[in-house]
Amino acid sequence: MRALVIGAGGVGSAIANIASRKSFITELVIADYDASKAHAVTQKIQDPRFTSVEVDAGDLAALEGLIKKVNPDVVINAVDPRFVMNIFNAAKNAGVNYIDMALSLSIAHPTDPFNKVGVKLGDDQFAQHDAWLSQGNYALIGIGIEPGMSDIFARYAQDYLFSEIDAVTILDSSSLTVDGYEFAPSFSIWTTIEECLNPPLIWNEGWHTAKPFTGGVTFDFPEGIGPVECVDVEHEEVVLIPQKVKAKRVTFKYGLGNDFIEKLKTIHALGLSIKQKVNYRGMEIAPRDFLASLLPDPATIGPIMHGKTCAGAHVAGLNKEGKPYACYIYNVVDNEWSMENYGDQAVVWQTAINPVIAMELIANGTWKPAGVVGPEWLEPKPFLDLIESYGSSWHIRDEDPAGIGA
Numbered sequence: 309m310r311a312l313v314i315g316a317g318g319v320g321s322a323i324a325n326i327a328s329r330k331s332f333i334t335e336l337v338i339a340d341y342d343a344s345k346a347h348a349v350t351q352k353i354q355d356p357r358f359t360s361v362e363v364d365a366g367d368l369a370a371l372e373g374l375i376k377k378v379n380p381d382v383v384i385n386a387v388d389p390r391f392v393m394n395i396f397n398a399a400k401n402a403g404v405n406y407i408d409m410a411l412s413l414s415i416a417h418p419t420d421p422f423n424k425v426g427v428k429l430g431d432d433q434f435a436q437h438d439a440w441l442s443q444g445n446y447a448l449i450g451i452g453i454e455p456g457m458s459d460i461f462a463r464y465a466q467d468y469l470f471s472e473i474d475a476v477t478i479l480d481s482s483s484l485t486v487d488g489y490e491f492a493p494s495f496s497i498w499t500t501i502e503e504c505l506n507p508p509l510i511w512n513e514g515w516h517t518a519k520p521f522t523g524g525v526t527f528d529f530p531e532g533i534g535p536v537e538c539v540d541v542e543h544e545e546v547v548l549i550p551q552k553v554k555a556k557r558v559t560f561k562y563g564l565g566n567d568f569i570e571k572l573k574t575i576h577a578l579g580l581s582i583k584q585k586v587n588y589r590g591m592e593i594a595p596r597d598f599l600a601s602l603l604p605d606p607a608t609i610g611p612i613m614h615g616k617t618c619a620g621a622h623v624a625g626l627n628k629e630g631k632p633y634a635c636y637i638y639n640v641v642d643n644e645w646s647m648e649n650y651g652d653q654a655v656v657w658q659t660a661i662n663p664v665i666a667m668e669l670i671a672n673g674t675w676k677p678a679g680v681v682g683p684e685w686l687e688p689k690p691f692l693d694l695i696e697s698y699g700s701s702w703h704i705r706d707e708d709p710a711g712i713g714a
């Protein structure tokens with residue numbers, strides 16, 4: 309499989325790193341608008357199958373030109389979500405398959421954003437399903453850890469564990485700390501703000517929205533992470549899971565902890581979350597980009613980071629025997645382990661294995677995606693069966709059948 313990875317940040321470089329250990333990858337080109345970042349990835353890997361180039365994901369013609377030149381089997385988008393539609397469209401125009409880990413952006417309802425749904429995450433991509441299908445290409449969207457493995461857990465729960473599902477709650481948290489920093493998001497601050505400050509999306513036999521930082525629960529995360537305050541946020545799983553898993557309710561509760569929540573509220577109150585450019589003494593800069601420039605680069609904090617990251621799906625309903633049952637299906641990665649074995653920090657490594665596992669399943673013909681599909685469109689077991697061969701693991705922890713509330 310020949311792959312073109314666009315974005316040589318935390319996730320893109322980890323994808324390259326993991327893919328370099330896989331023989332089904334025959335060629336991988338990694339591209340970034342910062343050519344030195346892409347070059348650093350290939351320098352680190354030292355694999356003759358891997359090369360780097362420069363491309364601006366904001367330039368559709370340049371993207372199409374690069375895709376045609378490289379002629380890959382698949383384009384992997386690992387740039388921030390602002391560029392999803394450009395890379396998705398460039399792949400489609402070039403007639404090439406596409407994989408990403410974040411869906412096209414939402415647009416809040418113009419007059420009633422906290423009660424009514426506007427344009428949902430991924431709507432712009434799903435609108436093109438028929439065109440991709442008739443072209444004979446696939447776009448596998450949202451195949452990171454969350455969305456991604458979390459969606460596969462939900463589909464597994466439906467197929468193998470439950471006869472009826474009341475609620476799927478995606479719960480994510482960590483015990484990660486970064487030496488010397490009071491505030492250091494473990495992945496793109498741009499995405500963190502987008503997820504946490506947009507109106508949370510809720511599936512309750514139909515899509516609804518709510519106010520940010522609502523739906524709070526304290527969930528006891530496994531493997532020593534312990535109890536963390538979680539709130540509803542806007543996340544792709546709430547769009548994707550209800551399309552293939554028959555659940556009455558689907559939410560995403562992000563275990564940010566009270567301290568992080570308060571800092572995000574302050575960032576928002578000060579206007580530093582604004583993504584549109586403002587003029588400062590003749591200089592055009594988006595406050596959110598400026599904030600990002602002050603924070604440590606998530607791709608490089610691995611050596612000073614400690615702790616574990618956890619992602620999973622809490623599912624409650626009736627088991628296959630019709631008895632009340634609940635469980636948390638999860639994946640935990642220890643930063644010390646991922647740094648020692650791959651040199652990638654835990655969050656980006658935990659994200660990056662998923663598109664590579666997907667590529668392996670597509671390359672060997674086990675998965676045959678067609679059109680625009682999410683991870684839960686595909687058979688979950690072969691994916692879960694491969695996780696251990698990538699050095700990771702997944703677990704099922706029984707939970708109180710009464711559910712987690714909220």
Ligand SMILES: NC(=O)c1ccc[n+]([C@@H]2O[C@H](COP(=O)([O-])OP(=O)(O)OC[C@H]3O[C@@H](n4cnc5c(N)ncnc54)[C@H](O)[C@@H]3O)[C@@H](O)[C@H]2O)c1
Pocket residue numbers: 314315316317318319320339340341342345363364365366385386387388389391409410450451452453454455456495496499606607656659
């Ligand atoms: N599904 C998941 O579990 C999950 C988890 C983490 C991140 N993600 C997604 O993965 C993607 C990458 O995240 P990351 O943490 O690696 O971000 P990052 O900020 O570390 O990396 C992004 C890279 O894109 C490059 N870039 C930015 N603008 C560009 C442009 N115009 N043209 C070309 N390159 C450009 C940057 O130089 C950087 O190297 C994001 O879309 C993020 O939302 C998904």
